[in-house]
Amino acid sequence: MKASVELRDKREARLRQQLKDTPMRPLPLFQLTGWTHFVDEEVNPPVLASGSSPAQGRKTDEQAISYHRHLRMVPTDAMTHMQQAVVEAVHRNSGCREGLMDHVIDGPTGTGKTCLLRAVGRTAQQEIEAARNGRRPNTIPVVHITTPADPELRVNWIWEIGSYLGLNPEPKSLAEVLEMRRHQDVTLPVNYVLETAQTRLLLIDDINRALPQQLANVLPYFDYLRDKLGISLIFCGTGASHLLHQARILAGDLTRVSEENRLRLQQADRPPAPVSPSPTALLPVTWLHPLPLGTEAKEQEVFRRVLASFEADLSLYRLEEHALSQHAAELHRRTGGYFKALTYVISTAAVIAIRSGSENITMKEIDAATAQLGP
Template structure:
């Protein structure tokens, strides 16, 4: 165990330096140190004196530029609902010995699923740490992993968790990196750490990279973590609900069992039971779709734009700068949250660098040109 602690401390030192050199990189979020940094991160908006003109070095103000590169995810009703639901599920599951259920975030690419997944994890960890009166050194409440590059083997999935926990050994040199070697089975140490550190939530992103057959190979292990340790699982990815459903069928061979049961009942002279929903059919799913702007819903998209406007820190930003171009922004981004956030962020950076300090169609044109 001492070797594992030393390994984790060495990795944390390297990651701290990496985050200092390249802040806000996504990779460290799949490591415990990086995840805790994300949970603690407070992106404070630059303070602009009322009516003051931009300073001479404003165009190179790294703090202002960094802030607008990292605009927060503006909450919508779906996001708020999902956050509350999962946090509540964690609280409920902590007092249950059975009845835990998985949760799924599904929807087209670019609708903000990963942002929501991480927002859920951060909210859950903050809730847990509030109960325990701060972060405890012997607790890892949330584990955030991505689907392995090769999801065929169960060992590779466990390796992803082990990597997050700091258990998987780092290569000593480039030669080891280039060597084709199989991952060792770290099931026992992973189980031990998850149990002793009271892990409550596992976030699994990019589940769409796995096939139903590949998922079927790892679901029994994830079920074990849920049923034995009371860990809530959240799967995220385009088509995630269908993938999980198909994997469950492959895992349990539900169709074959149902057919054999029906034949057995008929043979016994009893009527066949009426079909009832399977557990996977009742799986809680949060669907994220492109933000609408049509006759049925004129409010949602404009509400998100208003949220971005409130977060922007530009000297000459006009009132309703984004909202007045709502139709055009929706046409150019399709209502996809990822494209919209990129457009607003890029337009703000352009406004700072050009000195306009405002977002008009000129800045929007330049920003959307980068979307290709």
């Protein structure tokens, strides 16, 4: 026990150092220490000195550059709706014994699904902790995992949860890593911790990396977490809704095979049972699409409102009013309205503005930023 505690402490110390050195790396978000840091993190823009002239050394100001490299996810209608729906579902699921349902975030690549998933998880945890009058020791409201590199075996999925909880033993040497052939089964300790830590929400990202058959193998375990422990699940990934539908069909077929063989003759003389809709056909799905910029005033308003939110987050000395909004049509043409590309262009243009000393985003900075996207 003492050895495992020491290993856990060393792991957390290393994570804290990683967060200090490279706070925006994704890896710590899939471990409890890093996720908790993300939930508590307050990203404030660097304070601008009085006047319109940058302070000396501004062009190499790592704090200002780091801030603009990672702009926050600005609110959109889909994000607001999803946060409200999931928080409500988490509270409802924790207070009922039946009717628990999963949620899905789906849409084309680059539309901001992962950003939304994490924003929803952070909001849900903050809501849960606020309802409990603060964070309680030994509680883990939210677990955030990604689809394992090898999603074939159920044990690999549970290993991802165990890694987040800090239950998996770390290898002591490179030789021990090379000797590992498959993950150990940590189902029992994972179940115990999830139950005693009162976990309420499980976020599963990049579900599109799994095949329907691979997901079908683990769905019964996710059903167990939902039905016994009352844990709400959010699946995220391109094509997630279709994938879950196919996996649910396969999972049902796998569990019905022996029963169908046993009752085949009996059922031959009976009228067919009414067909029920697939559970996943009724799943609440949040669809993310590229932000529109059509001819209708409402569509233009959505895109310009997003740009205005980005403008409010920028911390540049000479940023003109409506610096981004006035170039809405061109920004939409170059990014296609894809949230990931739009965020990249704006944040890159802001860094270019700092390093060049212009401290403003014009077509010059936008040209330089989009040139780095390639043809």
